[in-house]
Amino acid sequence: MRLVAIGGGTGLSTLLRGLKEKVGKDIEDLSAIVTVADSGGSTGRLRKIYNMPAPGDIRNCIVALSESEEIMQKLFQFRFKGGELEGHAFGNLFLVALTEITGSFMNAINIASQILRTKGEIIPATLESIQLCAEFSDGKIICGEEDITEYGKHDSVRIKNIWIEPREARAPIDAIAKIESADMIVFGPGSLYTSIIPNLLIQDIREAVNHSLAVKVFVVNAMTQPGETDSFTAYDHIKAFKEYTGIERIDVAVVNTKMPSSSVLKRYLEQKQEPVVPDVARIAKEGIEVYTEDLIGDKDDFVRHDPHRLADLIVEIYKKHGVFS
Structure with a gap:
């Protein structure tokens, strides 16, 4: 298959570490479209x-x-x-x-x-120097990826709107060509508002994804992120993604069901991060097929998707759904 992964941050690089082992076997062509809005x-x-x-x-x-x-x-x-x-x-x-x-x-x-x-x-995602901007529920407008996350840590505010400047930034023609020829497009895992969504705020990327017949997979984060997705469930991640990007169709959601060890969980809770609730029924009601797996790694110091387990699941999903693309 020809696979395009869209995102940024540690989430995308984790996914790519697993997928590269499939290149030349299950994956014929692998491409990553990467956010450049980091500040x-x-x-x-x-x-x-x-x-x-x-x-x-x-x-x-x-x-x-x-x-x-x-x-x-x-x-x-x-x-x-x-x-x-x-x-x-x-x-x-x-x-x-x-x-x-x-x-x-x-x-x-x-x-x-x-x-x-x-x-x-x-x-x-673009060759232009773009700036990410967000409006919060208190009316405050913040520009800069890092500053958006920091301001979002105030308990009383939520992101209300998000966009890039310049709004008319264009994607490289290579990115559009890869999307148009893709058999599968994978979004995430990664910071929802600052790593995944910014790519789809570029108009020609969004339009190419919406026109694509590829199988579209959304990998939900294992933990919430302070300042971005506090208290978000798995369904909330997908709902926000579709709302802010305008992506019309997600075929499959990948949701982790493994809990971290008690010692690791305690440390994350102290940082105001908690496991993402796998509210699978709410996602399924949207017509999205849900794959639930124990996907986080076994290391004791952090919670991240295991790249090899995730890559194996991505290939399994394609083998079931790819014939329809």
């Missing part, structure tokens, strides 16, 4: 200086799909300590340098992908 940390500082799309999530996806030696992967993720380079990731600086040399962010991504021997294509 925090090293990425945010570089964006201000060079007026370019955010490189951070792109870097993480390159590493996730990489077949290069471990030392090269570590090099790309290395962060400097001290001095003017404090906090900068080497991979971010590498992408900035390549962009300056070649005159193209897309060329920079392609060259970096060749160096790290990625098993798939990584495409930014």
Whole structure:
């Protein structure tokens, strides 16, 4: 199958780590369309200086799909300590340098992908320097991905509307071509408002997805995120996604049912994060087929989808639904 994954952050890179093992077997062509609206940390500082799309999530996806030696992967993720380079990731600086040399962010991504021997294509959602903006329930308008999440942590506010500036930002033609030829499109996991939704706020991506006959799969997060999805159930994630993006059809929802260990859960609860309630019946009533599995990894320090279990399930879903695409 030809698979397109759309998202950003650690969620998308986790998914890609599992899917790359299927390339050349169940997956004929793998592409990732990645948000470039990030405004925090090293990425945010570089964006201000060079007026370019955010490189951070792109870097993480390159590493996730990489077949290069471990030392090269570590090099790309290395962060400097001290001095003017404090906090900068080497991979971010590498992408900035390549962009300056070649005159193209897309060329920079392609060259970096060749160096790290990625098993798939990584495409930014846009080549423009976009800003994510949100209106909250108290009427406050906040711009900047990092600032939106921080402001959302106020107990009394919720995101009421979200958009990108410039609103007319366009996607690379490569992204549209991949969507048009896809057999399956996967959204998530990842930060709902700041990693997944921003991609679909780009008009031609949204229109291409809506016109596509591909099987459309939404992977629901395992935990809520402070400032974005506090108290959200699995159904709430899908409802908000469809409402703010205008995506008309989701065929399949993937919902985790495994609870983290008590010690890990306690730490997450202290950070105001809780397991996403798997209200499967509400999702099914929307005509969406739901796959419930124990999908989070067995490590004791954090809660994330296990990349291999998730990839296996994605392939299983396609084998059942792909014939109809």
